[in-house]
Amino acid sequence: MALSGFxxxxxxxxxxxxGDNPRPVIGIGLRQLDVKAIEEVLDAVxxxxxxxxxxxxxxxxxxxxxxxxxYPTKIIIKTCGTTQLLKSIPPLLFHARQLGLLLCxxxxxxxxxxxxxxxxxxxxSFREEVVYLEQRLPSNLxxxxxxxxxxxANTKMSSSVHSWHVYSACDEHRMELETFSNVFTxxxxxxxxxxxxxxxxYRRPGDGNSGDVAGxxxxxxxxxxxxxPRALVCDFAFDPCGYxxxxxxxxxxxxxxxxxEHGFSYASFECVGFIDDRHNIGEVLKEVVQVFRPAxxxxxxTCVDQDQEVWTYVAGALEPLGxxxxxxxxxxxxxxxxxxxxxxxxxxx
Amino acid sequence: xxxxxxxMQDVFPAGNGGNSPLSSKASRIxxxxxxxxxxxxxDSCKNSTKLMVIYxxxxxxxxxxxxxxxxDEFAAKYTDDVEFVKIDVDELMGVSDxxxxxxxxxxxLIKQGKEVDKVVGAKKDELExxxxxxxxxxxxxxx
Numbered sequence: 422m423a424l425s426g427f428x429x430x431x432x433x434x435x436x437x438x439x440g441d442n443p444r445p446v447i448g449i450g451l452r453q454l455d456v457k458a459i460e461e462v463l464d465a466v467x468x469x470x471x472x473x474x475x476x477x478x479x480x481x482x483x484x485x486x487x488x489x490x491x492y493p494t495k496i497i498i499k500t501c502g503t504t505q506l507l508k509s510i511p512p513l514l515f516h517a518r519q520l521g522l523l524l525c526x527x528x529x530x531x532x533x534x535x536x537x538x539x540x541x542x543x544x545x546s547f548r549e550e551v552v553y554l555e556q557r558l559p560s561n562l563x564x565x566x567x568x569x570x571x572x573x574a575n576t577k578m579s580s581s582v583h584s585w586h587v588y589s590a591c592d593e594h595r596m597e598l599e600t601f602s603n604v605f606t607x608x609x610x611x612x613x614x615x616x617x618x619x620x621x622x623y624r625r626p627g628d629g630n631s632g633d634v635a636g637x638x639x640x641x642x643x644x645x646x647x648x649x650p651r652a653l654v655c656d657f658a659f660d661p662c663g664y665x666x667x668x669x670x671x672x673x674x675x676x677x678x679x680x681x682e683h684g685f686s687y688a689s690f691e692c693v694g695f696i697d698d699r700h701n702i703g704e705v706l707k708e709v710v711q712v713f714r715p716a717x718x719x720x721x722x723t724c725v726d727q728d729q730e731v732w733t734y735v736a737g738a739l740e741p742l743g744x745x746x747x748x749x750x751x752x753x754x755x756x757x758x759x760x761x762x763x764x765x766x767x768x769x770x
Numbered sequence: 771x772x773x774x775x776x777x778m779q780d781v782f783p784a785g786n787g788g789n790s791p792l793s794s795k796a797s798r799i800x801x802x803x804x805x806x807x808x809x810x811x812x813d814s815c816k817n818s819t820k821l822m823v824i825y826x827x828x829x830x831x832x833x834x835x836x837x838x839x840x841x842d843e844f845a846a847k848y849t850d851d852v853e854f855v856k857i858d859v860d861e862l863m864g865v866s867d868x869x870x871x872x873x874x875x876x877x878x879l880i881k882q883g884k885e886v887d888k889v890v891g892a893k894k895d896e897l898e899x900x901x902x903x904x905x906x907x908x909x910x911x912x913x
Contacts, residue, residue, distance in 0.1 A: 449830040456836050473833030474891035476873040480832040491832060631895035653873045655891045669873065 427663075428539060429680035429687025430532045430610065431487055432506040433499040437526035437756065438517055439594075450493030450522060452480055458516040463489075465508040468500055471665070472633060472655045478672035483655050483665050488676045490667075494522070499691065501678060507543050507550060510557045524559055526591040526756035532610045532719060533584045535685050547586045554588055562590040564755035572719065572748040572764035583610055583719035583764050591756035602758075605699060605724040605731045609690040609709060613716035618643070619681035623662040632657045639664050645677060648708045677709075688713045696724070699731050703738035710742055718744055718765045725758035732761035739765050798845040799825065801856040808857070808865055815853070816883035821905040822853045823897075826866055826876040829858065834875045837892040844901060851905050879904050 438451065452475075459482075463469055468486040475481070482489040486504050490497040496513065500506045507529070514524055529550070534540055543553035551567045558565075570585040621643050624635055636656035640646045645666065646654065652668030652675065659665070664679040675692035690709045694702060710718060718739060722732045736746050744765035751761045802808040815822055825841060827834040845854040859866040859874065869878055869885075877897055879887040886904050889897045 452830055452832050454832065456832075459832070459836075470836060470892075472891050472893050473836055474873050474875075475828070475831035475833045477830075482833065631899060633893045633896040634899070653890060655893075 425536055425539060426682055426685040427680050428502050428534055428536050429612075429678070429685065429689070430534050431499045431501040431678065431689060432504070432531045432544065433497070433529065433608065433691075434506055434509065435495065435497045435528045436510075436513060436524060437591075438494045438496075438522040439525045440521055440523075448493070450520065451491050451496055451517065452493055453520055454491065454516055458512070459489075462498075462509045462512045462516070465512055466498070466500055466504050466506055468504050471657050474653060474655050474667075474669065476653065476669055476671070479669065479674065481655060481667040481669050481674055483657050483667050487665065487678055488667050490674050490676075492672075499676065499678075501680070503539055503541055503544075505541055505544065507553050507557070510554075514557075514559070524562065525594065526589075527554070527558055527562060528589040528723070528754070528757045529554060529587070530608065530721065530760075531586050533582060533586075535612075535687070550586075551588055554590070558590055561592045563593055565590040566754050568752060568754075570721075570750045570752065570760075570762040572762070583612070583717060585719065585721050585760075585762040587752075587754060587757075587760055589754040589756045602725040603696050604693055605696060605722060606693050607691065607702060607706075607731070608721045608723075609706065610719045611688045611690075611710070611713050611715035611717070612686065614679075614681065614686040614688055615714035616683055616686075618712065618714055619679075619683070619686050622658070622664045622679045622681040624658055624660050626661075632659065636664065636666065640666060643712050644708070645712055648705060648712075649675060679713075688715065696726065696731075699734065702731065703734045706735060706738040707742065710739060710744070716767050720761075720763050720765075722761045723757050723759070732763065735761075735763055736765075743767050798849050799841065799854040799856050801858075803858075803861055805862055805864055808862060811855075812880075812883070815880070819882065820851055820853055821886075821901065822855060822880040823901065824869070824878045824880060825854065825856045826859055826869070826871045826874055826878070827856060828860060828874045831874040833892040837875050837894070840892075840894040840897075844898065848901060848905065852901060 468484045471483045471485055473482040480491040486502045487500045498506060498509055543549045547569060567588045572584055622639060635658035639658050640654055640656045649668055649670055652670040654666055654668045656666040662681050666677050668675040673693050678689050680687040720735045724731050744767055747764045747766055749763045751759060754760055857865055859871060873890055875892055877889040878885055879900060881904060887900045889900060
């Protein structure tokens, strides 16, 4: 276990907006944010745009430290390393307000940092993050909850001890949840990646290619391109190692980020899906895990509709791959609905 | 897409499309607003060995906006043997369907009426590399 290294575990922020009263027509909403506004938000977080693409439903940006997705009334930012993600909130709220949009829901989630002492303000602890959120979110978000969903682990590798931190808040109208009740989100965190497979995420020395071109090669060589062949992929390979990709398929996005270095290796997979397609999620998870063959995996599902039980497909997909379920929790959160958190480890240790 | 977006352009005038700052700045990127004129132009280019880069854009697409400065730079830099053309996918829906454009920005590289390469997304380095690759094939270029 390395003493220090790049922090792969991301912080994720999802903000939902609604139009303010006299202007109920939203149109393209947040997608109007101009280049300067987006740069201002990303400067606060300390990252920048590496590549981007848009379709009729959303704009997807690959960042120097993860991803940004902009829908008309929803924005998702996910950043890793030592970025100060929560600092994006004040400029985002400001620019959204200029467009006649008010915050009506917020969800902040993250796993357990491998190097927690390296994190800057306001991410030095979950308590500090919660205090920051409490102070920066407007008062119309009157339902709030913060919780850490733990896991049990009997392994010496601290990076295998995944827990899930959640903070969520919503207004009294509960953000017109019906709008979001047909989608679910899955967030997967993988550590202790198979060393041979992780090596595929290193650049070939002196290849002379740009990050875009090298990224495309990695997508093909690692089988990531096969996970959803229909998706439009924006990929990037960092120097000397590391990889990021966003895939967009209609209104759905998926995103993968890889830190391949041994000692602190990490990969994440996240996607949003329609409830009606939830039975396909098992196949997707299987393919993702087989790209990395990690020793530890944690999966969180978020779904507004309680009856849909998206989380039940997870264990069935991972257990046949040699991953045993060590913990399984579920809790209800304002704005998000039901959040489940399950952890799996191999019998390797 | 469709009528709701063109309605919004009146309320939020910052959008791109036909009235973008690019056209009024006498830039080297030629925007087409009619299918008829586009087809006429495309046909006339079939005999030329000059590389044509068609830039498909949409007013509702943030990544297109982030790519504009790079595009202006390329249009100025490669003006001698590359032609840059701009098409708004809402204005010329038939043309964008014909070229299979589903996401923006999309850059299609054409030589003598045939598609030789494509870049999907705001990928500055990849686009420049492909421009250099395809423009150099007709004759030797010294820098």
